[in-house]
Amino acid sequence: VTPAAPTNNPSHFMKGAIIQLATGELKRVEDLQTQDFVRSAEVSGGLKIDSSMVMDIRPSQQRPGLVSLHFTVGEQQSKVTIDVPPEHPFFVFGQGWSSCSPERTAQLYGLTCHHLQVGDMCVSITLQQQQ
């Protein structure tokens, strides 16, 4: 299990935070769209966008207060589990920001979220395999 995400509230998720895409364009975090991530990965060269499907969501056994998210990642359908705070937002293809606790996400970041569910396909990144 990957160590928990930092529990301090990352400011790049704060509503109004300015995000720089690989194209150089600047957008607010709440205005990002799926295409922005896909395009940025294409331009960045070294990174690849993966589709990570949420397979299971349950309270973390090791870290009370966090949730364990079980993903299958990329073409190989690798199994990856991460522990995150319930308010941590994930970008779901075609849907936008989603979290296990949209109320807490709105309270802490001001970011409006959908409810993350099993079966949601999240944007994740990995290193581009050298050809």
Add this chain to the structure above:
Amino acid sequence: NVEPRSVPVFPWHSLVPFLDSSQSG
């Protein structure tokens, strides 16, 4: 004179998880 306030700008890849698909388990 008002000091220009610098606005932090974050890179796009800081927003999405790095789930290295070579990981497993």
